[in-house]
Amino acid sequence: MTNQHYGQFCGLARAAEIVGQRWTLLILRDLSVAPRRYSELxxxxxxxxxxxxxxxxxxxxxxxxxxxxAPSGADRAVVYGLTPRGEELGPAMDALSRWGAGGMRAPRDGEIVTTASIASALKVAAGDGVVPPDWDTTYTVRVGEVETQLTMRDGVITVAPGAADKPDLIISAGPQIRDLLAGELDAHTAIATGVVHLEGDASLFERFADRLHVPYSPNVPAGA
Structure with a gap:
């Protein structure tokens, strides 16, 4: 794959040779959310x-x-997707994402969010994704211009790109939603201080706040 070899018969060394190049993990992250055309990537x-x-x-x-x-029908655009071997990286990428998010309190200058970055963040925040089996709730989550959908149904949480068709609750937020996910803001305070704006059944927001968590790592500087 690359001329960079570490010269060690080691699984971590081999993995670093394959996915350690600049942009590779983000390409894999985007494809883990959904297959993509080249132009979409x-x-x-x-x-x-x-x-x-x-x-x-x-x-x-x-x-x-x-x-x-391979393209079919009228749509001739080639679509890229993960193979089963690529999908095996999911838990490792989730763990790295959670670790990285532990040191993130606010965006640095010039940093943006994308559909895949928000979808990935919500998936990581959902953890094992287990919820009571009688819950049937769909959210659209807006961060800036980016929209993703999160569903709690049949005992599990699923995340997908784009707005939900008929969401029970639309959550619009800025970067401070990170404090909510870290547990430094509760649902009531997040609403009262304008960190989030809600459209729909507001009572369902507490369920969202209770089930999604990505804590800050200890000793992370306030300006990180």
């Missing part, structure tokens, strides 16, 4: 050079992590 990864994206996709295909789905 470019749009969802602002700043990635197109030659780098093309190279990374080729390398990931060669490693058996990504596959192209």
């Amino acid at each position: 470019v749009a969802g990864l602002p700043g990635i050079p197109t030659n780098t994206l093309a190279s990374r996709l080729k390398e990931l295909e060669e490693e058996g992590l990504v596959a192209r789905v």
Whole structure:
């Protein structure tokens, strides 16, 4: 895949050789949310050079992590998706995402959110995703211009890109929703202070706040 070899017969070394290059984990993150056309990957990864994206996709295909789905019907665009081997990286990427989020209190200058980054963050915040089996609740979560949907149904939480068709509650928030997920704000305070704005059945927000958690790591500086 690359000329960078660590010279060790070690699983971590081999994994680093494959996924440790710049942009590779974010490409895999975006494809873990949903299969993507090349143009959708470019749009969802602002700043990635197109030659780098093309190279990374080729390398990931060669490693058996990504596959192209042949176009059919009127839509001739090639779609990239994860293979079963690529999907095996899910728990490792979730663990890295949770670890990284533990040190994030506010966006740094120039940092943005994307559909895949928010969907990934909510999936990680849901943890094991287990909820009472009688819950049947759908949320649209808006952060800036980005919309994702989160559903609690049949005892599990699922996350998908885009707004829900008929959400029970729309949650609009800015970066301070991070404090809510960390447990530093409760649901009532988040509403009262304008951290979130709700449309729909507001009583369902407490359920959302109670079930999604990504705590801050100890000793993280306030400006991190």
